[in-house]
Structure formats: C-alpha cells, structure tokens
Amino acid sequence: xxxxxxxxxxxxxxxxxxxxxxxxxxxxxxxxxxxxxxxxxxxxxxxxxxxxxxxxxxxxxxxxxxxxxxxxxxxx
Numbered sequence: 114x115x116x117x118x119x120x121x122x123x124x125x126x127x128x129x130x131x132x133x134x135x136x137x138x139x140x141x142x143x144x145x146x147x148x149x150x151x152x153x154x155x156x157x158x159x160x161x162x163x164x165x166x167x168x169x170x171x172x173x174x175x176x177x178x179x180x181x182x183x184x185x186x187x188x189x
Contacts, residue, residue, distance in 0.1 A: 120152045125170045
C-alpha cells in the first residue's frame with residue numbers, strides 16, 4: 114500500500130507539469146492515461162482507492178474522468 118501511495122503522490126506532483134507540457138486536451142489525456150493506467154492496474158485490491166485519488170487530483174485542476182464500463186449491459 115505504501116508503494117501505491119508513493120506512486121500516486123509522484124503522479125500528483127507531476128500533474129501540473131503534464132498540464133503545462135500538454136496544453137492540448139487530447140495530448141494531455143494520452144500522456145496522463147499512459148502514466149495513470151499502470152498505477153491502477155498494479156493497485157490490485159486497492160484499484161478503486163487509486164481511481165478515486167486520481168479523480169480527486171484531476172478535479173483540483175478542473176479535469177475529470179468519465180468512468181464508463183463498455184462491457185456492462187446495464188450501462189447506457
């Protein structure tokens with residue numbers, strides 16, 4: 114769990130630089146997801162916690178993830 118926290122802290126610290134480096138929203142999301150997805154995938158049982166933390170750090174910068182499950186027959 115402490116490794117997960119360290120990864121999330123590091124991502125949060127890099128976020129302002131990523132925003133500045135990628136002013137185009139499409140480019141930003143590609144770069145951000147490339148870093149965030151592996152963290153969530155490796156989080157195992159803590160994936161939901163990691164996702165909530167990532168959503169919170171993005172919200173601080175007025176960016177929001179829309180979480181949809183394409184495989185969910187009840188979605189949409």
